[in-house]
Amino acid sequence: MVNMIIDGKNVSAPKDSMLLEVIRGAGISVPTLCAHESVSRSGACRLCVVEIKKGNRTRIVTSCLYGAEEGLIVNTKSDRVLNVRRLVMELLLARCPESEVLQNLAKEMGVEAQTRFVADSDKGKCILCRSCVRVCEEVVGVSAIGLFARGSRKTVGTPFMEQSDACIGCGACVYVCPTNHIVMISTGDKRKIWGRKFKMQDCSKCGKFFAPVDQLKFISKKTGTSMEDLSVCTECR
Amino acid sequence: MTKITSAQALRQVQEDLKKNFDPSKKLVTICAGTGCRGYGCMKVKEELEAEIKKQNMDVEVRATGCFGFCEKGPLVIVHPEKVFYQQVKVKDVADIIGKTVATGEVVEKLLYRDPNTNQTVLREEDVPFYKKQNRLVFGQNGLIDPTRIEDYLILGGYSALAKTLSDFTPEGVISEVKKAGLRGRGGGGFQAGVKWEGSRKAHGEPKYVIANGDEGDPGAYMDRSLMEGNPHSVLEGMAIGAYAIGASEGYIYVRHEYPLAVLHLTMAIAAAKEAGLLGKNILGTNFSFDIHINKGGGAFVCGESSALFASIEGRAGEPRAKYIHAVERGLWDKPTVLNNVETWANVPLIINKGADWYASIGTEGSKGTKIFSLVGKINNTGLIEVPMGITLREIVYDMGGGIPKGRKFKAVQTGGPSGGCIPESLLDLPVDFDKLYEVGSMMGSGGMIVMDDKSCMVDVARYFLNFLQEESCGKCVPCREGVRRMREILDDICSGKGREGDVELLEHLSIGVADGSLCALGGSAPNPVLSTIKYFREEYDAHIKEHRCPAGVCKALITYSIDAEECTGCTLCSKVCPVDAISGEKKKAHKIDNEKCTRCGACIESCKFDAILVK
Numbered sequence A: 001m002v003n004m005i006i007d008g009k010n011v012s013a014p015k016d017s018m019l020l021e022v023i024r025g026a027g028i029s030v031p032t033l034c035a036h037e038s039v040s041r042s043g044a045c046r047l048c049v050v051e052i053k054k055g056n057r058t059r060i061v062t063s064c065l066y067g068a069e070e071g072l073i074v075n076t077k078s079d080r081v082l083n084v085r086r087l088v089m090e091l092l093l094a095r096c097p098e099s100e101v102l103q104n105l106a107k108e109m110g111v112e113a114q115t116r117f118v119a120d121s122d123k124g125k126c127i128l129c130r131s132c133v134r135v136c137e138e139v140v141g142v143s144a145i146g147l148f149a150r151g152s153r154k155t156v157g158t159p160f161m162e163q164s165d166a167c168i169g170c171g172a173c174v175y176v177c178p179t180n181h182i183v184m185i186s187t188g189d190k191r192k193i194w195g196r197k198f199k200m201q202d203c204s205k206c207g208k209f210f211a212p213v214d215q216l217k218f219i220s221k222k223t224g225t226s227m228e229d230l231s232v233c234t235e236c237r
Numbered sequence B: 001m002t003k004i005t006s007a008q009a010l011r012q013v014q015e016d017l018k019k020n021f022d023p024s025k026k027l028v029t030i031c032a033g034t035g036c037r038g039y040g041c042m043k044v045k046e047e048l049e050a051e052i053k054k055q056n057m058d059v060e061v062r063a064t065g066c067f068g069f070c071e072k073g074p075l076v077i078v079h080p081e082k083v084f085y086q087q088v089k090v091k092d093v094a095d096i097i098g099k100t101v102a103t104g105e106v107v108e109k110l111l112y113r114d115p116n117t118n119q120t121v122l123r124e125e126d127v128p129f130y131k132k133q134n135r136l137v138f139g140q141n142g143l144i145d146p147t148r149i150e151d152y153l154i155l156g157g158y159s160a161l162a163k164t165l166s167d168f169t170p171e172g173v174i175s176e177v178k179k180a181g182l183r184g185r186g187g188g189g190f191q192a193g194v195k196w197e198g199s200r201k202a203h204g205e206p207k208y209v210i211a212n213g214d215e216g217d218p219g220a221y222m223d224r225s226l227m228e229g230n231p232h233s234v235l236e237g238m239a240i241g242a243y244a245i246g247a248s249e250g251y252i253y254v255r256h257e258y259p260l261a262v263l264h265l266t267m268a269i270a271a272a273k274e275a276g277l278l279g280k281n282i283l284g285t286n287f288s289f290d291i292h293i294n295k296g297g298g299a300f301v302c303g304e305s306s307a308l309f310a311s312i313e314g315r316a317g318e319p320r321a322k323y324i325h326a327v328e329r330g331l332w333d334k335p336t337v338l339n340n341v342e343t344w345a346n347v348p349l350i351i352n353k354g355a356d357w358y359a360s361i362g363t364e365g366s367k368g369t370k371i372f373s374l375v376g377k378i379n380n381t382g383l384i385e386v387p388m389g390i391t392l393r394e395i396v397y398d399m400g401g402g403i404p405k406g407r408k409f410k411a412v413q414t415g416g417p418s419g420g421c422i423p424e425s426l427l428d429l430p431v432d433f434d435k436l437y438e439v440g441s442m443m444g445s446g447g448m449i450v451m452d453d454k455s456c457m458v459d460v461a462r463y464f465l466n467f468l469q470e471e472s473c474g475k476c477v478p479c480r481e482g483v484r485r486m487r488e489i490l491d492d493i494c495s496g497k498g499r500e501g502d503v504e505l506l507e508h509l510s511i512g513v514a515d516g517s518l519c520a521l522g523g524s525a526p527n528p529v530l531s532t533i534k535y536f537r538e539e540y541d542a543h544i545k546e547h548r549c550p551a552g553v554c555k556a557l558i559t560y561s562i563d564a565e566e567c568t569g570c571t572l573c574s575k576v577c578p579v580d581a582i583s584g585e586k587k588k589a590h591k592i593d594n595e596k597c598t599r600c601g602a603c604i605e606s607c608k609f610d611a612i613l614v615k
Helices: A017-024 A079-095 A100-109 A131-140 A173-174 A215-223 B007-021 B034-039 B041-054 B092-103 B149-153 B158-167 B168-182 B192-201 B222-229 B231-245 B259-274 B305-312 B341-353 B356-361 B392-399 B435-440 B456-472 B477-494 B502-516 B519-525 B527-546 B574-578 B603-606
Strands: A001-005 A009-013 A049-054 A056-063 A071-073 A145-146 A154-157 A186-187 A190-193 A197-203 A209-212 B027-030 B060-064 B078-079 B082-084 B209-214 B249-255 B291-298 B336-340 B369-378 B382-387 B408-414 B422-425 B447-452 B561-564 B612-614
Touching: A001 A017, A009 A017, A017 A049, A056 A079, A071 B007, A079 A100, A079 B477, A131 A173, A197 A215, A209 A215, A215 B408, B007 B149, B007 B158, B007 B612, B027 B034, B027 B041, B034 B041, B034 B222, B041 B060, B041 B092, B041 B502, B078 B092, B082 B092, B149 B231, B149 B527, B158 B231, B158 B341, B168 B192, B168 B231, B168 B291, B168 B341, B168 B356, B192 B231, B209 B222, B209 B231, B209 B305, B209 B341, B222 B231, B222 B341, B222 B369, B231 B249, B231 B259, B231 B336, B249 B259, B249 B305, B249 B382, B259 B291, B305 B336, B336 B341, B341 B356, B369 B392, B382 B392, B392 B408, B408 B456, B408 B527, B422 B456, B422 B527, B456 B477, B456 B527, B477 B502, B477 B519, B477 B527, B477 B603, B502 B527, B574 B603, B603 B612
Parallel strands: A001 A071, B027 B060, B209 B249, B209 B336, B249 B291, B369 B447
Antiparallel strands: A001 A009, A049 A056, A049 A071, A145 A154, A186 A190, A190 A197, A197 A209, B027 B078, B078 B082, B369 B382, B408 B422, B408 B447, B561 B612
């Protein structure tokens, strides 16, 4: 265990924990958009920044990636911290003016849109948190989507934005997306995602369409479970 | 070359090379750096060789690394008299060989002429551009054919490595480098010895040393010239560093836009391995060290350490949060020392001549020399190596020869795109790491872009922010989105759409972008804006409040007209105007139609009478 002072309170925490968890454990709220429990952390959104003091040196760090340390003094609400968070929200609101998630979060944080910025119309609701890319690589294991280009042209998608053979249509990316940017439409025996149509498997017991055939084939290949066994939906299993 | 298996054998090889070298023999060196190659120096070299053959002479022509005085290339020196010829063309070769080489007669028209005194200068060291330099690191460039290891050995090359292996413990090397006070030449200015010590003590195997040759600042090319011109000095420095930290593998990360550097490094590594100066059991000791070259795609952000590691590892060049330092977990999460090319090239000097000698050069906090690329609105463009602490005034006026066309100096931008602009009032600032930082700029890798009164400082800030927003990797929000928004506001100001409060907003955004960004690219991106606001606020105000660009650069805020008094009606401007905006009769004053004029500047360049007015 290590002992720290967070916003004036003494807090102890396991040595290998991250500041974000320690701070939240102490009942202090910290906004985040890119730290999803299912994937590794990238520190991309910068909302979880806090100010730390070690010796005489203070600096701004992302609490999602900074490990708990003995003697650390943490300020989660300093002017510098709040200024970064406000800037990040203003920038994201200008990038994704349609996002309700961002609007609600901004309201909670007391941040209003910066009117000097011209709102984007081509970025959808994507804030480039990269949770979708990480879940596809780390959890699903197919790496069907990735990031390409750099700077403000950076985009998430399948290679060359073409239909991807690697994608199994599982929808994990949709599940982790914090702003509901990724569109997945499932109707009857069809599912559409990332520009590709998937055939859905009907449950051999109840007849309900429950998963893309490609996903079940992928699971079958990976686990050795027969397609027959996998053709039963989770509710009927 | 046969394998050298001991320090003693290395000395013998060096002695033998010296014995076979006759210093009184004629030798013609020609600068063959990338700049001079652009001027066509390789054709001159071929002609020199052909002419020597024709005259049946026994004279070596040696294509060396960059001499530094790029403004005046191609450069040729005739040894042993060291006669310095500049802007040499193929047609001049017959004179050089027929007169200077054959009889010692000097070809007056090829000598450098000092524009201030109108006197010609015979030797390189007497040219004002070189006079105040102290070319410790860069000096051998002009003597060595970088494709021949022998040229490096004859000058005492690899002696420092031999000395390290025989006289120093790894800790001893580290304490020597710390004592010398060598700070990283790549931008951060971190104490190299402290970095090495951290890596030596860090747990984890294997350990790596890396040379950062991802020189991405517009206008900076000192690392390229070192890699091209004296690759063995970089390899030797790296080998010493590897011994100090306990690494057996190293990488040179060099951008693929530097093909000559890649070629010369590749040849140098092969030659050093063959000679037993790299590879297994170097100089017969237990120390083994190998170097790989990694060609980068030329992304500016890959100069940042963690992005550079990602790139070597085969991933996209994006930085990661560095809460555990690279000396403990760097490349492949192993202890890694990453130093800039120039930093590595300093290391052999420290070992050869001692930390005390090294620390006697420079200022209190910045030791040794620094190579700067002096570019922009300056008479003598080129690379200069000067002791730390020299003033900007000496650099701009004594070495740089001042501003072309007698224009007024306005600012010098140091530290690359994320550096700052330093105004005339600070010209007497001694240049070192700390002083540059104090005035809102930085050393960076040593770029110096000089600007005259025709440079608009708002436009300059806009240019650098545009560069940075394009080079941002796009990972974190403050850098990707924030720098873009700042650039958009600067775009507005430059096109006459600036609003009251924009300057304050830019300052405010700067704080958030600097504080919130993941890596140093975003962290220092606001510098060009902040430093131009600090020193040239009145230019911002002129753009925003008066819709006026005082320097006459921002197209939306200026109009062209023709001074009827000066115009002779030569019609040249109307011929070069791409949009037919200029009309008038021959020998009578012309007129510009401002509706049609795109303010491209073609007329200004063509007018011999300075009759085009910009307001």
